[in-house]
Each structure stands twice: as structure tokens, then as C-alpha cells.
Amino acid sequence: MPLPDATERWTMAINEVTIGAGPDDGGTRKSTVRVGGEKALPYMHFEGPTPNRTVVAMEVWDCPPADWAPSLVDALGDVVNSPAEWAKACEEKFGAEMICLTLKGAHPEFGDASPDDSAAVVKSVLAATGLPLIIWGCDHDEKDNLVLPKCSQAAAGERCLIGTIKDDNYKTLTAACLADGHNLIGESPIDINIAKQVNILASDMGFPLERMVMFPSTGALGYGIEYVYSIQERGRLAALGGDKMMAMPVICQVGQEAWRAKEAKATAEEFPQWGNETDRGALWEMTTAVTLLQAGADIIVMRHPKAVAATKKVIAQLMKD
Amino acid sequence: MIVIGERINGMFTSIGDAIAAKDKKPVQEMAEKQLAAGADVLDINVGTRVPKAERPEVMKWLVEATREVTNAPLAIDNPNIEVVRAGLEAACSKGPAIINSTTGAQDKLDPFMDLAKEFGTGIIGLAIDENGIANTVDGKVEIGMRIVAAAMEKDVPVEEVYLDPIILPVKTDQTSPKVTLETIAQFKMLSDPPPRVVVGLSNVSQQAAERSLINRTFLVMAIAAGMDASIHDPLDEVLMNEMITAELLMNKSIYSDSYLRAYMQNR
Numbered sequence: 001m002p003l004p005d006a007t008e009r010w011t012m013a014i015n016e017v018t019i020g021a022g023p024d025d026g027g028t029r030k031s032t033v034r035v036g037g038e039k040a041l042p043y044m045h046f047e048g049p050t051p052n053r054t055v056v057a058m059e060v061w062d063c064p065p066a067d068w069a070p071s072l073v074d075a076l077g078d079v080v081n082s083p084a085e086w087a088k089a090c091e092e093k094f095g096a097e098m099i100c101l102t103l104k105g106a107h108p109e110f111g112d113a114s115p116d117d118s119a120a121v122v123k124s125v126l127a128a129t130g131l132p133l134i135i136w137g138c139d140h141d142e143k144d145n146l147v148l149p150k151c152s153q154a155a156a157g158e159r160c161l162i163g164t165i166k167d168d169n170y171k172t173l174t175a176a177c178l179a180d181g182h183n184l185i186g187e188s189p190i191d192i193n194i195a196k197q198v199n200i201l202a203s204d205m206g207f208p209l210e211r212m213v214m215f216p217s218t219g220a221l222g223y224g225i226e227y228v229y230s231i232q233e234r235g236r237l238a239a240l241g242g243d244k245m246m247a248m249p250v251i252c253q254v255g256q257e258a259w260r261a262k263e264a265k266a267t268a269e270e271f272p273q274w275g276n277e278t279d280r281g282a283l284w285e286m287t288t289a290v291t292l293l294q295a296g297a298d299i300i301v302m303r304h305p306k307a308v309a310a311t312k313k314v315i316a317q318l319m320k321d
Numbered sequence: 322m323i324v325i326g327e328r329i330n331g332m333f334t335s336i337g338d339a340i341a342a343k344d345k346k347p348v349q350e351m352a353e354k355q356l357a358a359g360a361d362v363l364d365i366n367v368g369t370r371v372p373k374a375e376r377p378e379v380m381k382w383l384v385e386a387t388r389e390v391t392n393a394p395l396a397i398d399n400p401n402i403e404v405v406r407a408g409l410e411a412a413c414s415k416g417p418a419i420i421n422s423t424t425g426a427q428d429k430l431d432p433f434m435d436l437a438k439e440f441g442t443g444i445i446g447l448a449i450d451e452n453g454i455a456n457t458v459d460g461k462v463e464i465g466m467r468i469v470a471a472a473m474e475k476d477v478p479v480e481e482v483y484l485d486p487i488i489l490p491v492k493t494d495q496t497s498p499k500v501t502l503e504t505i506a507q508f509k510m511l512s513d514p515p516p517r518v519v520v521g522l523s524n525v526s527q528q529a530a531e532r533s534l535i536n537r538t539f540l541v542m543a544i545a546a547g548m549d550a551s552i553h554d555p556l557d558e559v560l561m562n563e564m565i566t567a568e569l570l571m572n573k574s575i576y577s578d579s580y581l582r583a584y585m586q587n588r
Binding site for chain 2: 192193194196197200201203204234235238242243244245246
């Protein structure tokens with residue numbers, strides 16, 4: 001007896017977003033990335049095309065990451081003391097496809113760098129690497145509203161991806177990204193309804209939906225990943241089913257979340273039965289990333305070079321028919 | 322929900338007069354107004370003032386006038402196959418169309434299905450056969466089944482078949498709304514994938530004093546029963562908002578505080 005055809009037929013594709021602008025488009029990037037465009041659930045190649053593979057970005061901070069696990073800092077080396085050197089190493093040594101510059105040092109409690117200082121860091125990173133840039137605020141709304149417009153201006157023409165806007169703080173950054181030609185990240189706290197609302201709010205300000213990426217919050221393996229996964233999947237199902245307000249590519253902050261887990265950062269001394277921490281953290285980060293690939297992640301922001309290499313390998317395998 | 326805007330109809334004075342005067346403007350304005358208000362498809366009906374012999378020509382003119390301002394799907398609304406053909410010829414070169422409508426009577430069903438296949442259109446099938454309008458759930462479902470079978474036989478995709486259970490005015494037949502709701506649910510179980518279900522909404526309130534209220538209430542109930550498409554007046558904003566809300570409550574779209582606006586932007 002022949003099996004019944006269970007192939008899903010979807011009515012809509014995820015928006016395709018281009019990040020980075022080369023000399024032909026008024027920027028200075030040596031490479032650009034295209035994300036989104038899926039017409040099927042992740043890696044269901046028999047149901048519809050996945051024209052762009054998931055892109056791995058590496059996190060670079062504007063200040064030395066004092067609280068990161070020693071095993072992670074050791075893997076990165078001295079470059080963590082200079083954002084430009086760090087970004088260069090990500091491009092040349094670690095295989096990053098994008099740089100995610102996190103302006104942690106602008107936070108009032110982590111250095112309180114001035115908007116001009118942050119803009120200078122953005123310029124130095126742009127000069128040091130040819131990769132497309134994500135610029136991520138310090139997660140302090142008032143300070144971000146001062147810092148991010150300056151950084152947006154400093155990177156005008158480079159078609160960066162800048163974030164994040166939230167449902168109660170979106171006007172300043174949306175206006176800046178609109179003016180400077182950047183793409184925009186909409187953030188929601190693992191809440192599908194707010195995710196949609198943020199997109200509507202930006203769209204109401206005239207921001208093109210085709211230049212938006214969603215950040216639905218990320219949870220690490222063992223720390224809420226199932227919930228995050230189901231929210232992400234529900235959003236993707238709605239988008240493929242025709243909801244334009246949900247048809248944005250998704251970005252996941254895998255490094256940040258995975259390295260919060262004690263399984264990633266605890267030493268072998270604390271938990272001898274868990275084995276050597278040198279590879280354990282990278283493994284935890286990679287496993288978190290691979291799980292979120294299945295939920296439809298389009299951009300994955302990571303930290304550990306080994307985790308980046310392993311995740312890229314998995315993506316390449318999944319993209320084969 | 323697929324909203325089929327009912328306002329381009331010779332029965333309405335402004336459109337009837339426009340047809341008589343061969344003035345495209347009121348037709349085109351009505352097309353644009355309905356689309357802006359949330360119509361997905363525009364019904365095109367020459368009305369009864371036009372003499373029968375002139376109807377194919379008038380249908381062609383109405384469709385061409387509409388096509389000058391939109392490539393949206395048009396529902397070519399006439400019981401006569403020659404009038405429908407004239408409309409499809411004018412409509413399909415620029416955009417999709419739906420035949421509105423065939424009955425389940427075999428002598429109509431076969432040629433109309435052939436027409437749907439020829440032009441690659443959707444088709445509305447009414448729960449009417451040689452014996453007239455079916456009044457019971459069983460009778461309506463039997464005709465629905467016949468229409469779906471005819472589509473399959475003629476290779477018209479079942480998803481392009483819109484079954485209309487035919488709602489009678491509550492003022493003259495108070496059992497009709499409930500029978501219609503039960504029929505909607507059963508139509509959706511006729512095949513996999515199921516046919517679509519459409520209702521000519523304003524019929525339920527014919528001659529009644531509270532027309533708009535009755536239309537709105539029935540629309541919400543029909544959505545809950547599984548209806549996919551409705552022929553109604555999209556310019557009735559309250560009706561449209563209730564429709565969008567009913568779909569939200571049926572979990573057909575993701576809630577957001579601005580869900581009414583999101584629905585309109587999503588189109």
C-alpha cells in the first residue's frame with residue numbers, strides 16, 4: 001500500500017534580509033550575508049527551499065569580558081582586550097561569518113562608556129574586519145537610546161543589523177536605523193504576542209518588515225530551551241502559513257545563554273564527574289546552537305571558536321539534500 | 322477569511338446608474354474602497370436592470386473597468402454560463418477569478434466545472450439541485466458531495482471549490498441559520514484537503530429590521546463553525562472587526578495588541 005503524501009504546502013516564505021554592504025552598495029564590507037527566504041520548516045528540503053543557510057556570528061565585546069569562564073577566555077586569547085583585534089581574529093582565525101559587537105561597556109554599571117566612545121569602537125571594528133556587523137546595545141534602555149543612534153550614524157551605509165527594539169522602547173532606534181539604512185532587531189521576552197506587536201510597532205513607523213529580524217529570546221540547553229524552541233517554532237509555522245508580521249528571520253544569542261549554564265562554565269575541580277571543562281563548555285554551546293537550528297534560527301551568535309567550527313559543520317550537513 | 326466584497330452589483334443604485342451611463346468611475350472607486358477596507362475578492366454582478374441579451378457585454382465592461390484599477394481576484398457572479406464566460410475572458414488575463422456560481426444540478430455542474438478547468442479558476446457551488454434549495458443538512462451535504470465529486474472528476478483542485486450551503490432569511494425561515502451552521506461543519510469533512518465554505522451573508526437578514534446586527538452575529542457563528550469565505554459588505558467596519566476578532570478567538574492568527582491593524586497590514 002502506498003504511503004499517503006504527508007508533505008506540507010506552505011503559502012508564504014520568510015523575508016530575505018541582506019546584512020552588510022559592499023563597495024557597490026555604498027559600504028566597505030568584503031562579504032555580505034543573506035538570511036531567511038525559507039519556504040518550509042527547517043531542513044525539510046522536500047517541502048520547500050531553504051535558499052540561505054544559517055549564519056554564525058561571533059560575539060565581540062567593547063570591553064574585556066571580566067566575568068567569562070577562563071576556559072572560554074583562554075580559547076579566544078589576548079584579543080579580548082581589544083575589540084578590533086578580537087573582531088579580526090574572529091574573521092581570520094575562528095571562521096566567523098559576522099561580528100556581533102556587544103556594547104556592554106556602555107552600560108552604566110559596566111564602564112558607562114559615552115556614545116562617542118561607543119561610536120569610535122564601532123568604527124574601529126568596521127575598519128578591522130570586512131565581515132558584516134551586528135551592533136547590540138547594552139540592554140539599558142535609556143543608555144541605548146543615547147548610544148545606538150550614534151553608532152548607527154557611525155556605521156551609516158554599512159547596512160548593519162542593530163538591536164534591539166522592545167515593545168516599550170522602539171521609537172529612537174527604529175528612526176535611527178530607518179535614517180541610516182540599517183536592519184533592525186525586534187526583541188520580545190519569550191512571548192509570541194509581544195514578538196508580533198514589536199514588528200507591528202516598527203512597521204507603523206514606516207520601517208520595512210523586509211529589513212527586520214526577530215529576537216524571541218534564547219534559552220540554553222537545560223535552561224528553558226524547550227519553551228524557547230516551541231515559541232520559535234510557533235512563530236515560524238504562523239509565518240509560513242501567511243502571517244506577514246511573523247515572517248522575519250530569527251536571531252539567537254546562543255553563546256550568551258549557553259555560558260550562563262553551570263554545565264558550561266563549572267571547573268572539573270568543582271564537578272569531577274563532569275570531566276575537563278576545556279571542551280565541555282564549547283560542547284554545551286554547540287549543542288544549544290544545533291537544537292535551535294531545528295527551531296528555525298537564521299543567525300546564531302556564538303562565543304567559543306570550537307563551538308563555532310562544530311556548528312558550521314552541522315549546518316553544512318543539514319543543508320545537504 | 323476570504324472576504325468577497327459584494328458592492329459591485331447592478332442592484333445597488335450607484336452601480337446600476339454607472340452601468341446605464343457607461344461611467345467607469347463609480348465602479349472603480351467602489352473596487353478600490355472595498356479593497357482598502359479588507360476585501361480579498363471583488364464580486365462582479367451586472368444586476369437585473371440590464372436586459373438578458375446585453376448581460377455578457379455588460380459583464381465584460383464591468384470586469385474591464387474593475388481590472389483597470391486592480392488585479393485582485395474577481396468573483397464573476399451570474400447564473401448564466403455565457404455571461405460568466407464573458408466575465409472570465411475579461412478577468413483572467415490579468416488576475417485570478419472565481420466562478421459565482423454553479424448549482425449541483427448535473428446539467429449546470431458539468432459545463433461550469435469545465436469552465437473552471439479551462440480558465441483555472443475557483444468555483445462556488447450552491448446547495449441547490451434539480452429539486453431546488455436543499456433544506457436539510459443531509460440534503461445540502463449530498464449536493465455538496467456531488468459538487469466535490471464533479472470537481473475531482475474534472476481535475477479542478479478541491480481547495481478551489483467553495484461550497485455555499487445557502488442561508489435563507491431568518492425572517493422567513495428561522496430554522497435555516499442553524500441548519501446552515503451544521504452544514505458548514507459537515508462540508509469541511511467531505512474531503513481531505515477539504516473544500517472551502519462560503520456564505521452569501523446578507524441573505525440571512527433580508528427584510529429584517531436589524532440587518533447589520535443579524536449579519537454580524539451570524540458571521541461570527543459561521544466562522545466558529547469553520548466557514549472560510551463570506552460574501553458581504555467590507556465597508557461595514559464593525560462587521561469586519563468582529564470577523565477579525567472571531568478568527569483570532571478561533572486561534573487562526575497570533576494575538577497581538579494591535580491585531581485589528583495587523584490583520585489589515587497582513588493582506
